[in-house]
Amino acid sequence: MTKKLLLGDEAVALGAINAGLSGVYAYPGTPSTEITEFIQGDATARARGIHCRWSTNEKTAMEAALGMSYAGKRALVCMKHVGMNVCADAFVNSAITGVNGGLIVLAADDPSMHSSQNEQDSRFYAKFAMVPVFEPSSQQEAYDMMAEAFALSEAQKVPVVMRIVTRLAHSRAAVEVGELADENPLNVSTDQWVLLPGNARRKYVELIGKQPALLEAAENSRFNKVETPSERANLGIIACGIAYNYVKEAVGDGADILKVSQYPLPAAQVKALAGRNDAVIVIEDGQPVVEEMVAGLLGADYRILGRLTGDLPRTGELTPDNVAKALGVPAGPSFEPAKNLAGRPPQLCQGCGHRDVYAALNQVLADYPEHRVFGDIGCYTLGALPPYKSLSSCVDMGASITMAKGAADAGLFPSVAVIGDSTFTHSGMTGLLDAVNDRSNIVVIISDNLTTGMAGGQDSAGTSKYEGICTGLGVDPEHVRVVVPMPKNMEEITRTIREEIEYKGVSVIIPRRECMQTLQRHMREAKKAKEAGK
């Protein structure tokens, strides 16, 4: 046993490697990114040839992982919570096909939306797909659960969801690390995973048939435990995942706690807790998933406190303070918030090419007062904020192109989309094909910084392929224009934008210049290489 100081994400990654992982499939997204990055940098993973190259999006990742599972090996899919929406088709159906090699679907939820556009709770997805969930309360549990989740996945032939939240993903603690297990041998399934209606009906009944065993596994899980004080309490506490830490911080050992870290919800334990108390409070990070389940189990007459009753905030992440308050623990003395304080929102880096794109767009579009610019997800979403205030929307990966198309179909002119290079290959290409087929009158700006900038500069799937992709999808080559976004080129860029707005059809403009963050990193690496060569 050795101890290592690991982020929650890194604990997941190392737990997976040591459990005999053969491939991780992922698209970068905060707060899940560091899992794949850890595996990419790990010596054992490299020596074993564990697959760890970034996928184009979460759906391709999920499907590839399912394929690896079909071949008998252990696979991990990682994504931020909204990635579950992108891969939902594959994910839900993977529960029906079942798995061969162990398959873990890791969803990193972001309550409080630190880096996200919503705070959806991935436990809903798992319930919907009828698969088990592991929800660690600590970095150590995150590590330990990976081997158990793979084992459960293989024993029950279902994918298993591993649900973490930002505060675990991005918090570091010491983790006791165990031994390295062997990978599974190649053992290609002889079963047919053909979800034609006749097969799917049979497979769906099989999935339902697995539910009692999955519930039994949760009832007996070492990750679910009861702490009962010597004297009778009158409020039972259900603490899910990291909520357990905040409960312990607030009340120490003096409470009647059911810690829930493995689902399906251990119903017998919930009923036992309710039976020895007058009321139950459900403390969970994210949405009131368990609170609703508990209400179903205990009936309308039993008193249940939680986010739905206002005892905890309906939105936002749990904190040690809001949990202590909900448990009636008085707050100690503290200072008032400072008076001389201003918000400091994130900004586009100095010298960033996206800045030049927005400067040029704003200059041209000032002549078209009816214009709208539909944005997308990445650093360039910051173009919605001052000083540019260029964007009218940012909804989901790829929506810039299709929303611009729909608005143009409705008669909006000019209708402009701004999308990043990585977001375009993630989910923009299909929308561009729709626009081409409809001859929609839109201008698509693919602001290409040669990387997935927002998530920290990971490789972008389409680098050096963008002109070919756009013309291949049917955009007229004369209207696929490349510019270099720099202040000295402003005249050329604005002229290009103006010409393409005036062209009645689909235009693509690709302003291309490397991200400042990766540029600086590459310069440092080059300098180091030069020094080493001396």
Next chain:
Amino acid sequence: MKKDIILCGVGGQGILSIATIIGQAATVSGINLKQAEVHGMSQRGGDVQSNLRLSTEPIWSDLIPQGKADLIISMEPMEALRYLPYLSPDGTIVTSSKPLVNIPNYPDEAALMAELDSMPSVVKLDIENVARELGMPKAANMVLLGMAAPFLDILSVDQLRNAISVIFARKGEAVVEANLKAFDRGVSESQNR
């Protein structure tokens, strides 16, 4: 014994290096540690903070409750003020005195400094200037860590120095020495104030 620390500043100022060094020192000395960081969007020139908890007892929450932080260590004076509700009534603020103005509505500097000075325990210094004087402008964060060292009594100055040597070792002896010099200067500034 416990030490709850809020490390803060503006994205790119190097607060995570400070966290890494304290983390290294704590790990070597067998002290329990939890450190919550902020990654992703907030790194782009916005406010950043890290909750660092050290204790000889088990640590539950990754986040520090309000009124419980023993120390605020800040690379920027307004950012130090942002976390006042988390500071313990007998806690200390160790901060750079030099504002980083990258927003149009930065508060009046004199009023900001007056509010900072009104706090019971504050150590502030123009760390960038000191680091420049020492000929190592990139080591301003090590000056700040040195200033905080006398208040970090769960770890000794020597344990922190050893951690600096370990963390910077792969960058060569000269970088280690420069960072130690910056750290030592911070320690003496703090002790002689």
